[in-house]
Amino acid sequence: MAQIANCTGRREASITYDVIIVGGGPAGLTAAIYASRARLRTLLIERAFTGGQLVMCDSIENYPGFGHSSGYELSNSMHEQASKFGAETKIVEIERMELGGEEKVLHTTEGEEIRGKTVVLSLGARPRKLGVPGEVEFLGRGVSYCAVCDGAFFQGKKLAVIGGGDTAVEDSVFLTRYASSVTIVHRREKLRAQRIIQERALDNPVITVSWNSVVKGIGGQHSVEHVLLENVHTKLTQKVPVDGVFILIGTDPNTKVLGGQIKLDEMGYIITDENMQTNIPGVFAAGDVRRKLLRQIVTACADGAIAATAAEKYIESGQHFK
């Protein structure tokens, strides 16, 4: 346990947590449940509110055993569970991390230092934004960043899907389970998606592509009623009536705070082994911030459980004293 001097000059014991979890989405919350239940002194740090992107989901239909739970309810329940086992929560922003040493030191924007033997990075990823008028105003009222989460709300509706990558094109096919029409809006004349994914979309009679088009705005009264598209060559604009707009133009992992200490892939996601171990001993990553195939609540939770267990094994083996 480290010693620090307070303002009276008296020396006090500071806390060294066993596990510090940075990011309170489902990966972080599950890591907190597993770590605290393993009787590790656990701190969950979140900059805004626990739940992460999960709280953006009105209804969760694909998390086993929770057919009609809302994201808010599910994240609250996870947080209660972690707190019940003794996990502490702190709402504060981390500005900088020193991860290379035996003891990991996290610096908050309020000038505080938080110390731990291990760190779980569950920093999440945020959907890339278009930055057009109507995008923020109609979020949850026709604008979505997640086809799997929200597709079922558009039964028999007309949809626009923005983007030409694997996510947009694959999810367009997924959305045809519900929608009466899907228009892929892509800024070039060639999709980025893998050929096999393209073929499935282009062969689907419900899907059309608006090539060389960019979104200039999203409009409507109480919910989305149209998108305004501009042809990048002719500059002609067109108001296309739709009930929903799925913006699937990629995600940006929240790794800026790592300051280059952790190995990332070419897309900026954290590279881990199957035990969620990063390139730095005692530092683990879990959830959407990690390079992985499937970014879902269920896989985030699985990552969190593994990361906390790996942290426990790491501490037990005494490796943090090496």
Ligand code: NAP
């Ligand atoms: P992505 O590969 O980065 O593609 C993003 C798409 O959105 C691109 O077509 C891009 O256009 C477009 N875009 C980006 N910014 C835009 C803007 N401001 N306005 C309009 N369009 C914009 O992202 P992703 O599709 O989410 O895929 C991310 C990673 O996951 C990729 O490595 C992908 O292969 C992988 N993934 C794989 C699978 C699979 O294998 N089944 C499924 C999903 C995702 P340009 O093409 O013109 O740049």
